[in-house]
Amino acid sequence: MLDEIDPEVYIAADRAYDAAPLIEKLEEREITPVIPSKKNRICPRKTRFSIYKKRNIIERFFARLKWFRGIATRYDKLKSTFIAAVQLVSAVIGAN
Numbered sequence: 510m511l512d513e514i515d516p517e518v519y520i521a522a523d524r525a526y527d528a529a530p531l532i533e534k535l536e537e538r539e540i541t542p543v544i545p546s547k548k549n550r551i552c553p554r555k556t557r558f559s560i561y562k563k564r565n566i567i568e569r570f571f572a573r574l575k576w577f578r579g580i581a582t583r584y585d586k587l588k589s590t591f592i593a594a595v596q597l598v599s600a601v602i603g604a605n
Contacts (some may be wrong), residue, residue, distance in 0.1 A: 521543040521560060542554075
């Protein structure tokens with residue numbers, strides 16, 4: 510999945526994703542990781558917390574998306590139908 514990501518973007522994740530192989534893979538592809546270092550890391554990396562704070566908006570959006578039963582359980586068999594349902598629900602959430 511990392512091979513399909515545009516190198517000009519940031520990857521924001523929580524401390525659980527602070528693993529050397531993942532960070533190396535991201536830096537190899539010239540993708541900027543915005544992942545705070547774990548507390549037990551010997552050499553902590555610098556993190557852009559101005560970008561990291563915006564990660565909360567995305568997490569809250571996905572939490573609201575899961576309120577809709579059809580999305581959370583994925584009743585749709587076809588990929589196109591599921592994506593259409595996600596787009597419809599996203600529009601409903603965005604209108605609020």
